[in-house]
Amino acid sequence: MKKTLITAITTALVVGAASTTFAAANPFSDVPSDHWSYDAVSQLAKDGVIDGYGDGTYRGDQKITRYEMAQMVAKAMAKSDVSAADKAMIDKLAAEYADELNNLGVRVSNLEKKSDNVKFTGLMRLDGKRYNNSPVHNDDTVGTGLLRLEVNAAVNDNWNVKARLDGQTSLNQDKALNGEDKVTLKRIYAEGPLFGADTKVGKFGAFDNESLTNGGLIIDTDLTGAEFIFGNALKTKVTYGRLDTEDIANIGYSTSAADYAAIQFGYTAGKVALGAGYTHLKDNASGNTTGFTNNYGDDKVGIWNVGFDYALSKDFTFGGEYASSDADAKDVGYNSDEEKAYSAQLTYKGAKSDVAGSYGLWAAYRSIGELATIAPTYDxxxxxxxxxxxxxxxMLDKNIMTKVVYFDGSEITSDTDIKKVFGRLEFAF
Structure with a gap:
């Protein structure tokens, strides 16, 4: 008796729930033949917006279920090159079959891609650095906070528009960095295939020896222009544009921009990655005597570079990069060692953003000559x-990273001792 009663109650609940669900939206019920959506879908098929059933036909004389109708509406919604009249008709159909499209999970890959064509990622970063007392660097701790938002919008199957927004603040003084309380548009560019190359056009990040894990000796900053990357195992990257002279590490003035042109070659095979290239920088400000020329000795400079990475084992990698400038250090009162820059680094493992507890260690020797670099990448x-x-x-947890860097060295020209500790806590989303 008790078992029969429980069975009866359970059956009633299941049937009641099912009845409620199908009353709201039953994808398997037929659409009445005189429903307005028949004419709407017929018109869209005539206009070439949809192709009917999966076999490419539209069976005008056959009954259509709401499920089948929703599938065709989903395909129509995924189309972008439609007339205003067809777009209005599609919107009306989407409203009619909203339950089937959303609640019952009727999915079409093109629809999902279209509806999710804008993605947002970013990070929150807290940095701190402290130098020993010296004539150039005081011994105060400098703290900064950064909120970065990355935007990636799909234009079509091949092209994307990307942007980066940065907002910074001073952690020392609990106010905006440099007294500027604003968000800066750091990057905005389009990326896709053009002329057989992976292409970027707009304001994007420039990085030398991109094929190397230890690249970035010459430049790691943003510029406005175009970049073309050709090839697979052997890659050729050609970049041309303009660079704000405020972003040049050894100049730091913002009264003009410099013309930037570079060609980089990268080759990867097995355990070895090789890179080489040439970078040319020219100040395009007329009559400037306080910035570019006083630091490089001329209104232009050329920098050659080579580099390599070699996987010693599963966990160890050794790599290096060397750059040489055609500037004359004597013209600007520098030590001749400022005409070249080099870095050698031994790396053990590496932190993986999606694996809590993963880590990386490295030891390096670097000499970053001011005449052979633009904006080096090292902390x-x-x-x-x-x-x-x-x-x-x-990795403290998934997408939560901490970094600590210790530097012990000196200034190249004055030989003044410099010690520095850098720390970072970063949350990615």
Whole structure:
């Protein structure tokens, strides 16, 4: 008796729930033949917006279920090159079959791609660095906070529009960095295939020796222009544009932009990655006597570079990069060692953003001559410094990284001792 009663109650609940669900939207019920959507779908098929059933036919004389109708509407919604009249008709159909499209999970890959064509990622970063007391760097701790938002919008199957927004603040003074409380549009560019190359056009990030894990000796900053990458195992990257001279590490003035042109070659085979290239920078400000010329000795400079990475084992990688400038250090009162820059680094493992507890260690020696670099990438060594660097990055949790870097060296020209500790806590989303 008790078992029969429980069975009866359970059956009633299941049937009641099912009745409620199908009353709201039953994808298997037929659409009445005189429903307005028949004429709407017929018109869309005539206009070539949809192709009917999966076999490419539209069976005008056959009954259509709401499920089948929703499938055709989904395909129509995924189309972008339609007339205004057809677009209005599609919107009306989408509203009519909203339950089938959304609640019952009727999915078409093109529809999903179209509806999810804008993606947002980003990070929150807290940085701190402290130098020993010296004539150039005081011993204060400098703290900064950064909120970065990355936007990726799909234009079509081949092209994307990307942007980067940065907002910074001073952690020391609890106010905006440099007194500027604003969000900056750091990058905005389109990326896709053109002339047989992977192409970027707009304002994007420039990075030398991109094929190497230890690249970035010459430049790691943003510029406005175009970039073309050809090839697979052997890659050729050609970049041309303009660079704000405020972003040049050894100049730091913002009264003009410099013309930037570079060609980089990268080759990867098995355990070895090789890179080489040439970078040309020219100040396009007329009559400037306080910035570019006083630092490089001329209104233009050329920099050659080579580099390599070699996987010693599963966990160890050794790599290096060397750059040489055609500028004359004597013209600007520098030590001749400022005409070249080099870095050698031994790396153990590496932190993986999606694996909590993963980590990487490295030891390096770097000499970053100011005349052979533009905006080097390192958190320890800086332009005009040489010395040893030790570093570790560790994933506290998935997408939460901490980094600590220790630098012990000196200024290249004055030989003044410099010690520096850099720390970072980063949350990616």
């Amino acid at each position: 320890g060594a800086e332009a005009g410094l040489k010395g040893y660097e030790l570093g570790v990055n560790y």
